Amino acid sequence: MSDGTSGAPGNPKSAYFLSHADEEVERRTLAVLVDNEPGVLARVVGLFSGRGYNIDSLTVAEVDASQHRSRITIVTQGTPHILEQIEAQLLRIVPVGEVIDITKSKRGIERELALIKVAGTGEVRVEALRIAEIFRARVIDTTNESFIFELTGASDKISQFIDLMRPLGLVEVSRTGVLSIKRGKEQG
Amino acid sequence: MTTATKTKTRAANPAPTEPRIMTGAEIVIEALREQGVDALFGYPGGAVLPIYDALFSAPDISHILVRHEQGAGHAAEGYARSTGKCGVALVTSGPGATNMVTPITDAMMDSIPMVVLCGQVPTHLIGTDAFQECDTVGITRTCSKHNYLVTDVNDLARVMHEAFLIATSGRPGPVVIDIPKDVQFATGTYIGKDGIHKSTYKPQTQPHADAVAAVVDLIMTSSSPVFYTGGGVINSGPRASKLLRELQAVTGIPVTSTLMGLGAFPASHPDWLGMLGMHGSYEANHAMHDCDLMICVGARFDDRVTGRVDAFSPNSKKVHIDIDASSINKIVRVDVPVVGDCAATLEAILKELAKRKGKRPDLSAWKKQITAWRDRNCFAYKNSDTVIKPQYAVQRLYELTKDRETYISTEVGQHQMWAAQFYHFEEPNRWMTSGGLGTMGYGLPAAVGIQVAHPGALVIDIAGEASIQMVMQEFSTAVQHRLPVKVFIMNNEWMGMVRQWQELLHGERYSHSYSESIPDFVKLAEALGGHGIRCDNPAELDGKIKEMIAHDGPVLFDCRVEKAENCLPMIPSGSAHNEMILGEITGNEVSDAGKKLV
């Protein structure tokens, strides 16, 4: 909505001040359904870099081979105005069929998978295993001095687990980035 | 992700006719033919020779051989903008493709429908830094509406038809097809354009009824409304211009337009306000600033138009009609967004308006105010008996050509703005200029393309002596193809627009904006096989313009104009619509923040 604050001379914030510049930055998960054609990922990623939008995480894979459909889940940040632009700009890309705002949808589910390597012996090793059990992380590789945990869950839960592993000999982490889907029987 | 290719086409006519087998190069030509392409602009090279060979036996498609691939692109743009059809350019791989990047970007910015065919090295050499290889789809990905690398000849016909569909529908734009040489030689099946569609591509052309009703509600109560129209009206086709005129006639609402929309509304109409924006009219900008209802039809709130956004039309309700949802709320927040095609939406508004019974507020006070602004006579300039004022030159050009079928293109700079201010258009598709990218060098090749589309018309490129030197070689194209384009150079020896900004922003330190050496354009015209005319005397101007018009062939007209004239009025960057410079530049107009803007 046009805000009635006319630029009274003497009070210009910046020459091309957009009236929404002081809006709060929000985090948003978007599912982008695309035709899996050559270059489509480059188009989507190029849009973000070209227009100066953020990408916090990105996952992509073909989800329907017969229809050549891929699903790209992007976690981004911006003011509501920027987020609206991101959606509209994504929809301009010819092979983009649909953009679903997972965060705003009440039925949105977000999950991430992480592989976490922890090395240690003795008490820290026992402690790492105990915490892993609480988080329902699976052990997928063991040596006398290390574990690899596999953990699925919301991103903040994974981050929390990683933080707890840090003093217990955290070696390295590999995360998929966020995957998304909506509850209920409908597609999309 | 990168290997999948698919066939998403469904034949409208699945009757088991003989499959049409041909080479890739023949498929290209056949698809062009089916798409109704009668002319294409191009330049050959190793990677497109098979297509050129197929063209050799296609006398129904005329090929205009340019002198530089950039020329092919702008010519295709001029052809497209003056006809509403799709422009087509054909170039080779590597340098041919990279020379096309400027016109592709230009067409993207100005929403011009264009299909660009590029040759590519054979598929087995892609990625090896082969001779004249470049990553054409990578380079043009962000500056085209869509692009393709065709690696299977059996995809080629579908891709060709899809490209035309995408280039010409929705918000038009350039589509690039990169065709490796082995694909041009390979044989495959041709399919027709019927039934071609792309499931993910669905431009919204019909507006929502609620939005239309909301627009009409606002029209019914507004006492100081304005139409702010743009290139989208031209893109939408002549019917949109007709409907705009009808809606204006019914409502009496005054009309202004962006640079890109000139001609959609007749300049002779009493409710025409002239162009708005940085070099627009005083009355248009003040009407925009003070209106209570702004109805934007196919324009995109460009920074040349809005000036300082926080002071932009502070008290108006804003409606934005645009086929591209991303244009809406991008720069200025609007009250009623309407996603739809201009013609479809204007028609829906007219229908809805006809249903309303109530009386609308009287606009006479508003019109009176507009008359007062108009009486400031913002385009007034001091004429001279001894030197040709650039404004005068355009005025005379207009007077002496307005009764003919005339098409105007321009280069970029002051002359472009004077053309917009002093040449008046009654019809759409008569005015071709590079607005969004502001490409010096656009005008002459665009004129070539326009003349190809309108052989009998008078086509004039209003040029600056700096801009014209960027693409001078295309004059030779005009000579070869007997295209009698007229290049009217307003020669002020300066890069005038740059000089003006240096005067305004940099304390008259004219750093590298003067060309010490300028060609003798008369001799140059003759050397290139055309006709040259020089004029430096206002008294001789009419006669020499008539000579130019009468000459049956390409003309370079070297019109020596006042060297230091500024293009006014002007809203300096970072200022508001009601802060125009009218008379003279003093050097103190621009704030520090404004100086950082372009």
Ligand SMILES: Cc1cc2nc3c(=O)[nH]c(=O)nc-3n(C[C@H](O)[C@H](O)[C@H](O)COP(=O)(O)OP(=O)(O)OC[C@H]3O[C@@H](n4cnc5c(N)ncnc54)[C@H](O)[C@@H]3O)c2cc1C
């Ligand atoms: C030196 C220089 C000075 C300039 N000064 C000025 C100036 O003073 N004033 C000025 O106006 N411009 C000026 N310009 C041009 C300016 O840069 C922009 O190019 C221009 O203002 C944009 O015009 P537009 O808003 O009509 O948009 P366009 O670029 O023409 O875009 C058209 C809009 O309509 C939409 N659209 C397309 N097709 C349809 C359809 N079928 N239905 C509905 N919507 C559709 C598109 O999505 C887009 O939003 C200048 C340029 C140069 C180079």
Ligand SMILES: Cc1ncc(C[n+]2csc(CCOP(=O)(O)OP(=O)(O)O)c2C)c(N)n1
């Ligand atoms: C390709 C390109 N390079 C640089 C510019 C920047 N530029 C804008 S106007 C201008 C000067 C144009 O001079 P001229 O063609 O003589 O026209 P005038 O302004 O004198 O009428 C320049 C250099 C541009 N628009 N395009």
